[in-house]
Amino acid sequence: MLHRWRWMLRGSCVAAAWLLLSGSEAEGYRWNLPAWVPPPVVPADNPMTVAKVELGRHLFYDARLSADGSQSCASCHHQDKAFTDGQALTVGVTGEQGARSAMGLANVAYLPTLTWANPQLTSLEVQALMPIFGEHPVEMGMAGREAELFLRLQADATYRRLFARAFPQEAGQGDAALYSLSTLTKALAAFQRSLLSFDSPYDRHQYAGDASAMSASARRGEALFFGEKMECYHCHGGFNFTDNIQHLRLPLVERGFHNTGLYNVDGRGSYPADNPGIVEFTGEDSDRGRFRTPSLRNVAVTAPYMHDGSIATLEEVIRRHYAIAGRSTSGAGQPSPMRSELLVGFEVSDDEVNDLVAFLNALTDTRFLNDPTHGNPWPRAVRLPSRE
Template sequence: MIPLYKKIFFFGAFALALGFTACDDEPAGPDGCANCPAEQPITGEYNPTAYSFDYLPDRFPNPIIPPDNPMTEEGIALGRMLFYDPILSRDSTISCASCHLQSLSFTDGAAVSIGIDNREGVRSAMPLVNLAFNPRGFFWDGRSATLEEQALIPIEDHREMDESWDVAEEKLRRHTAYPQYFRKAFGVEYPSEITREHVVKALAQFERTLISYNSRFDKVVWEQQGWPTDLEQEGRDLFFVETALPTQEHPGCSHCHGSSLFTENNFFNNGISDVEGLEAFADKGLGGFNGNIYDNGKFRAPTLRNIALTAPYMHDGRFATLEEVLDSYAQGGHGVPNEDPNIQPFTLTDEQKEAMIAFLNMLTDTAFTNNPAFADPFK
């Protein structure tokens, strides 16, 4: 039972707070209270510049751009700021970039990511590379159909930013600078028109520009600038050997990591979990999202571009090194019914393993990890 004086105190404090809010000097929205001063329009031009992907090499497919979120320089610039600004988290300590570091191909080097108040996440931060070409949903389990949908989630995730979208929107509306940027990007006329939809559209635009296509592999194989070393070539042959003799053991990496993107963004049980049955996966992955038991334990095959930078590996970061990854695949799985049949045992000599690693290192793109257009705009 709450004493009466406390009730009066709390009620008074609440009323006072409401009063301060209503009579704040900050402009209120058009739908604000009657006594509030009229909301001031955002000044400045709305004349966005279309963004061009004309730098993309022919070996890359066309990016997927939602018709309702065309790419503009202004939208990308805004998305870049929002990506690096911790303003979207409850206590302004965590930004997207906290778990997605450019130097690590936008991963964080942790097995599972650490969010607000040092709360531990459940999966490893995915690399943010070549997202513009993914038609098969985002996250390890594909649960968000678009980048825009994906960007809605970490803000309210209690293990990540733990902020409510209502509050995040209000922080942006009251910010001294952001309304101008939202006007430039989306043409909003009043701060109150800034919504989470604008935020995730801007974030998605920035993320679609995170394209890696300048690795040593690209230069040597596609642009014929130089030659691979013998070791790299041996690794390449092992990686891509798809037309092998039927009796020849081979890693078969390109089954799941094919194409110039080194992924087709499909989902697989890649044989890393030794579980009793399809219900026994600690993390059901795609099956946990779509409810299909045969998809339990399936996760997206991520791109291998910049793979040398994205340790530890797998959705839960269980492997610290690429050598451990190769050793796991060489076992050929554990006989779980929905393991991909292409996960088959193979043997690699030490030299072949070294060759595989040399080839994978060819996929490191320092032009990507050092691209100033992707860097923190506040530094």
């Protein structure tokens, strides 16, 4: 169970005060952000460094972090899909299927809550432990095999160099300190914080004054998106298109969880037992069916949609879900009575659907999707040696 090792990071990741770092203060690390984007917040015990990000990138793409050497973090987070995987639900090394889809990692540094339905999981350092060592569901399957994992890493000359550069203080304390859950998760978290996406056609049009960056259709879709008819912006607002946000210039963290009326199993607004929403952690019945609002940046490449991957296209999301104020699976065919009051439904024409989709397409940052600094650094697939 996770409690076997969670205590090892509790002091550093939970009790540590948040240190607000600008690019010039983060030990030489430069965020390279546009002027209109505030720097992220970084935990005091894990400042950003180039060496730490590079180590994290190698770890992220290394299948040796899984029990049988078949999966890496990147197996469920593909760069060309904005670090989602194109699947409705994730599947682990044992074949066990998860209850939710893989979330995109673009601009994850700005998110105060990191998963669909766990409001208590707020640290990238802690979250990194879940796919590697978690047992419900099993993803990478390394629970109880921590020592084996670190032996694998120590055996690689590339890692011996990268770990020592990223954690020079720990390197002077011996292998036990250098190859640990703490250094592993800090490096993975640092790499994920470096995944910044702010160069979409919308950004160039809105902030750089490039009038040609968006089509006329996309501009009409923008008006619909930010208008009162569809009210998309209420939950998908701000520079990251979500109501979950934290950054240097924001005095208070904002967190948004909503029931979008995706299910209505018994006519009373219930959700499937294996996917109930944040009620699983809060115990409040009013939280049944409430999930975190995802960012819409790069949304065009992150299908299928919703937390369970149950809607295939953006057109269907608009027509068959939000336009009818939440779909229903109840026998009576009624939307969930627990759906957010922000979902009121709307009439929509074919042209309006096309325009709104054109706007959502304009949130795609192709430079981010192809940036080699975010890609696989290994010259070939890294797997465990054959046991045959």
